[in-house]
Amino acid sequence: MYASSAINTMDKDAVLIHILKLKGVSTLLGGDLPVRVINENKYISPLAAEGEVIEENLPTVDQAIRTALTGENKIVTVIGPEGSGKTTALEKLVVDWAKGEHLQNFEYVFHFRFQDLNAHEDVLSIATLIQRCHHYFPPKAMPLVVQKPEDVLFVFDGLNDYKHSLDPAVYTLCSDPDQAVSVPCLLASLLHGSLLNEATFVVATRPTAYLKFLSGSQVKVLGFLKSQRNSYVNSFFTDAPAANKALMHMERTLGFYDFCTSPRFCWTVCSVYKPLTDSGGKLPETLSQLFVDILVHLIQMLSLSQADSRELVLALGRMASHCSTGQHLSCTKAQMYSFGFQPFLTSADTFLRREGELESDTCVFSFHSQLMQEFMLALSFFLDKSIYTGAEKMLEKHKDSTKFLDLFLSGLSEPTQRRPLENLLGEFNCDQIKDFKQWFKSSSEEALQGYNTDSHYRCFHLLHQAQSESLVKEIIIPSARIGISYGNLSLQDCVAWNYVVACLGGTDWLNLYRTSNLTEEMAEILAPAMSLSHKIVLTASFLSTGAVSHLASALNRGLTRELDLSHSHLGDEKFKILCAGLRDCKLQKLHLVTCNLTEASCEDLVSALTSDTSQLCLLEMAFNEIGDQGFEKLCGALHSPHCKLEKLQLDTCELTEASMEVFSAALCSGQSQLKEVDMKRNIMDDSGVEALCKALQHPLCKLQSLNLSMCELTGACCSHLSGALMSEYCSLSELDLSVNELGQEGALLLCQALRRPGCILEKLGLTRCELTLPVFEELGSVLKSGTCQLKSLSVGLNKVGDQGVKHLWDAIAHPSCLPLHLNLVEMTRLTDACLEDLCTAVRASKTLKRLELRNNSLTDASVPALVQVMQDSHRMQEMNLKYNDFSEDVFDMLDKCKKITY
Numbered sequence: 001m002y003a004s005s006a007i008n009t010m011d012k013d014a015v016l017i018h019i020l021k022l023k024g025v026s027t028l029l030g031g032d033l034p035v036r037v038i039n040e041n042k043y044i045s046p047l048a049a050e051g052e053v054i055e056e057n058l059p060t061v062d063q064a065i066r067t068a069l070t071g072e073n074k075i076v077t078v079i080g081p082e083g084s085g086k087t088t089a090l091e092k093l094v095v096d097w098a099k100g101e102h103l104q105n106f107e108y109v110f111h112f113r114f115q116d117l118n119a120h121e122d123v124l125s126i127a128t129l130i131q132r133c134h135h136y137f138p139p140k141a142m143p144l145v146v147q148k149p150e151d152v153l154f155v156f157d158g159l160n161d162y163k164h165s166l167d168p169a170v171y172t173l174c175s176d177p178d179q180a181v182s183v184p185c186l187l188a189s190l191l192h193g194s195l196l197n198e199a200t201f202v203v204a205t206r207p208t209a210y211l212k213f214l215s216g217s218q219v220k221v222l223g224f225l226k227s228q229r230n231s232y233v234n235s236f237f238t239d240a241p242a243a244n245k246a247l248m249h250m251e252r253t254l255g256f257y258d259f260c261t262s263p264r265f266c267w268t269v270c271s272v273y274k275p276l277t278d279s280g281g282k283l284p285e286t287l288s289q290l291f292v293d294i295l296v297h298l299i300q301m302l303s304l305s306q307a308d309s310r311e312l313v314l315a316l317g318r319m320a321s322h323c324s325t326g327q328h329l330s331c332t333k334a335q336m337y338s339f340g341f342q343p344f345l346t347s348a349d350t351f352l353r354r355e356g357e358l359e360s361d362t363c364v365f366s367f368h369s370q371l372m373q374e375f376m377l378a379l380s381f382f383l384d385k386s387i388y389t390g391a392e393k394m395l396e397k398h399k400d401s402t403k404f405l406d407l408f409l410s411g412l413s414e415p416t417q418r419r420p421l422e423n424l425l426g427e428f429n430c431d432q433i434k435d436f437k438q439w440f441k442s443s444s445e446e447a448l449q450g451y452n453t454d455s456h457y458r459c460f461h462l463l464h465q466a467q468s469e470s471l472v473k474e475i476i477i478p479s480a481r482i483g484i485s486y487g488n489l490s491l492q493d494c495v496a497w498n499y500v501v502a503c504l505g506g507t508d509w510l511n512l513y514r515t516s517n518l519t520e521e522m523a524e525i526l527a528p529a530m531s532l533s534h535k536i537v538l539t540a541s542f543l544s545t546g547a548v549s550h551l552a553s554a555l556n557r558g559l560t561r562e563l564d565l566s567h568s569h570l571g572d573e574k575f576k577i578l579c580a581g582l583r584d585c586k587l588q589k590l591h592l593v594t595c596n597l598t599e600a601s602c603e604d605l606v607s608a609l610t611s612d613t614s615q616l617c618l619l620e621m622a623f624n625e626i627g628d629q630g631f632e633k634l635c636g637a638l639h640s641p642h643c644k645l646e647k648l649q650l651d652t653c654e655l656t657e658a659s660m661e662v663f664s665a666a667l668c669s670g671q672s673q674l675k676e677v678d679m680k681r682n683i684m685d686d687s688g689v690e691a692l693c694k695a696l697q698h699p700l701c702k703l704q705s706l707n708l709s710m711c712e713l714t715g716a717c718c719s720h721l722s723g724a725l726m727s728e729y730c731s732l733s734e735l736d737l738s739v740n741e742l743g744q745e746g747a748l749l750l751c752q753a754l755r756r757p758g759c760i761l762e763k764l765g766l767t768r769c770e771l772t773l774p775v776f777e778e779l780g781s782v783l784k785s786g787t788c789q790l791k792s793l794s795v796g797l798n799k800v801g802d803q804g805v806k807h808l809w810d811a812i813a814h815p816s817c818l819p820l821h822l823n824l825v826e827m828t829r830l831t832d833a834c835l836e837d838l839c840t841a842v843r844a845s846k847t848l849k850r851l852e853l854r855n856n857s858l859t860d861a862s863v864p865a866l867v868q869v870m871q872d873s874h875r876m877q878e879m880n881l882k883y884n885d886f887s888e889d890v891f892d893m894l895d896k897c898k899k900i901t902y
């Protein structure tokens with residue numbers, strides 16, 4: 001029993017020898033050979049995708065395949081782009097099996113490459129096919145494979161290379177293991193379960209249309225994400241400091257492009273970097289520079305004359321153009337000859353991937369990577385006059401099949417970038433370069449005048465590739481709409497934008513409005529650009545903790561004068577980090593509306609406001625629950641000679657009368673520079689106002705504007721306010737008391753103050769203050785007095801009707817009334833009866849410019865007179881008649897006067 005099973009099992013050592021046989025040579029573009037990677041224990045499994053891409057939680061491709069194989073699935077498809085490590089992963093799978101490390105539930109494992117299967121054009125049975133491709137497999141064991149297919153694993157690599165369809169409908173599928181059929185039919189029969197049903201398959205492929213013929217589960221290969229690139233570079237460079245330097249450089253300049261996840265690309269980059277690092281040379285700053293370096297290196301290896309080098313590049317350019325326009329993945333030998341490649345055939349492996357023997361007519365060639373293909377295409381644009389039809393046309397032609405063509409063109413159009421290639425190939429065509437530059441200039445001018453952020457980013461990327469400060473200054477002209485929101489920038493966009501700002505030496509705006517997740521990495525890249533931006537907008541954005549510390553260090557000693565973090569829900573912890581950067585900065589305006597700050601943040605704010613370099617003069621804190629204790633702390637800053645605060649916005653900050661004594665004392669400290677305070681929507685009560693009024697009449701208090709609307713005040717506070725307004729020291733010129741129940745008695749007290757010649761109040765808000773007819777009569781009389789300084793009065797939403805407002809119309813018509821902006825919004829129940837007074841007032845007034853008459857009961861009957869008076873008056877600029885009782889009949893008439901809105 002033992003003996004027979006030993007004879008009939010697969011010889012794993014033979015499998016190992018077979019799979020680890022050295023095939024081909026590793027090249028700069030082609031990547032390291034799987035065999036070498038496995039043999040030298042340098043294998044790093046690429047990551048497989050599974051739902052959300054969170055690096056730590058992703059399985060490796062090996063793990064993902066093994067997990068998929070333990071399920072019910074008989075077919076596991078491994079899908080990934082070029083160079084993502086599928087071949088190496090599959091070979092590793094077989095090696096691990098042969099070494100007895102994994103997948104020991106399979107007795108037999110057969111590894112095939114579709115590329116090799118292309119060669120079998122005769123009819124044969126499955127046994128014959130296995131024998132042909134696995135000579136070491138004992139024929140005696142074949143019956144066991146057929147009898148127990150559940151013990152068999154087939155590993156197929158490179159489905160995308162297969163010439164034939166696997167569509168089961170195309171073939172008469174076979175089920176008899178001894179039947180000889182065509183190889184495509186054999187493969188279709190295997191994969192569709194008619195032959196050796198119960199066998200298991202792993203099939204690797206680039207994304208291809210054939211996928212739809214494969215059932216079972218899929219493993220998507222992501223390649224190397226950041227942490228694996230880290231390990232890769234470290235295993236490539238033996239010297240740790242050199243590895244770190246290379247890695248940081250690679251991440252900064254190239255690391256954020258998708259293709260950096262390709263292990264093959266990492267190999268290429270490391271292979272270019274290593275000799276440069278060893279010799280202390282300069283590493284490439286951009287993708288274009290990297291490819292210039294690569295090409296220079298490859299051409300130098302061939303020691304060709306300048307003319308031959310140019311011919312070679314032109315031939316590769318024609319090949320690239322052919323592959324790009326026709327979406328061809330590979331070219332036959334005959335096609336290569338037609339591109340003029342014949343003299344360079346023996347050097348083909350340096351540049352291209354070859355399948356088949358060089359001597360064979362069936363041998364085909366392809367570019368190792370889409371990137372190299374696009375680079376060769378770009379290069380040929382500037383070398384080959386015969387194909388050049390103008391930048392715009394050429395880019396349009398290759399639009400769908402290229403991603404980096406314009407980037408490479410931009411890089412190559414700069415003399416310093418292309419010089420190493422010109423030394424080898426001779427001069428580029430200067431007319432074509434000039435044409436490209438003109439196209440770039442005009443297209444970017446158009447893009448930057450528009451609002452399409454992607455077009456802006458594209459322009460920055462092209463500038464980054466060109467690496468020319470003067471070009472940046474030429475392209476980013478003052479009229480460019482740089483202030484539009486660049487929220488949700490990709491990392492690569494951040495790199496490009498940062499480069500542009502550095503070249504400009506600064507910018508007015510960095511608008512990152514609605515960035516859904518400003519990560520630490522993004523902020524780190526953007527930090528230099530941040531510190532060179534006069535205004536940073538991060539409104540309605542989410543900032544990670546790491547991002548906040550980079551923002552803080554960017555502000556520290558930066559040029560930023562205004563920072564808007566409103567609606568970012570920053571919270572106390574992150575704000576503390578930010579404040580570290582606020583102690584030595586140029587910030588003048590800080591917007592923190594709805595930042596989820598509490599009392600805890602006020603202490604940090606104080607230290608920022610009182611640092612000896614503080615220039616902060618505007619602070620918006622609305623909708624943060626700082627409460628009385630927080631505000632009292634904040635008031636401490638006002639005692640400092642370093643605090644420059646002039647405007648403070650405290651709308652809805654959970655303040656009460658309890659903190660007003662402390663605030664009042666701060667206002668009188670002689671140090672406070674505060675001029676404007678908005679305290680609306682805090683439950684201040686009359687006693688709070690009483691405390692504030694002590695400050696208002698203090699000679700050292702500089703307050704000019706105070707908003708106390710919606711503060712739950714009553715008439716009881718008015719005697720204090722009135723007293724303060726009459727004080728000779730009072731500097732208040734704006735007071736908003738709207739939406740408080742002041743009532744008749746309170747309002748009449750205020751009128752007393754307004755009548756006093758010393759009262760300097762210019763703007764008064766009394767909307768919805770329960771005012772009565774006698775109050776309006778008194779207001780009318782005050783306005784006519786000739787001493788009242790009021791220029792703006794809001795008295796909407798007081799229910800006095802035509803009768804009450806008549807007093808104001810009369811006042812406006814009166815010669816002693818000052819220029820007045822009268823706001824009668826929702827002056828309830830104004831009717832057509834007021835028309836005559838209204839028109840007389842408008843005609844008589846020398847100053848009235850705007851009238852708000854929304855939400856009243858004026859009807860069609862008033863319209864002719866209203867239109868007339870507006871047309872006659874050169875002074876009147878606006879009359880708002882929205883929400884009155886007009887019918888459609890008068891719309892035409894209202895339309896005649898542009899100054900009327902309705």
Ligand SMILES: *[C@@H]1O[C@H](CO)[C@@H](O)[C@H](O)[C@H]1NC(C)=O
Pocket residue numbers: 485486487488513514515516
């Ligand atoms: C950023 O992305 C988020 C989520 O996808 C989206 O809600 C937000 O509007 C985007 N911001 C911008 C500026 O496009």
Ligand SMILES: *[C@@H]1O[C@H](CO)[C@@H](O)[C@H](O)[C@H]1NC(C)=O
Pocket residue numbers: 516517519542544
């Ligand atoms: C923001 O991105 C970082 C890094 O990708 C991630 O760790 C974090 O969970 C993200 N946060 C949110 C709220 O999406």
Ligand SMILES: *[C@@H]1O[C@H](CO)[C@@H](O)[C@H](O)[C@H]1NC(C)=O
Pocket residue numbers: 569571572596
């Ligand atoms: C506000 O901050 C608290 C902790 O300080 C946190 O629990 C809460 O979720 C935050 N709210 C918002 C809307 O961010």
Ligand SMILES: *[C@@H]1O[C@H](CO)[C@@H](O)[C@H](O)[C@H]1NC(C)=O
Pocket residue numbers: 680705706707708709734735736763765
């Ligand atoms: C006070 O706040 C109200 C409500 O936001 C606003 O309409 C008014 O203009 C403010 N008054 C002053 C003097 O700023």
Ligand SMILES: *[C@@H]1O[C@H](CO)[C@@H](O)[C@H](O)[C@H]1NC(C)=O
Pocket residue numbers: 825826854855883
């Ligand atoms: C005015 O009336 C309209 C329509 O009835 C209403 O929607 C609006 O809230 C009212 N108030 C103001 C200030 O416009």
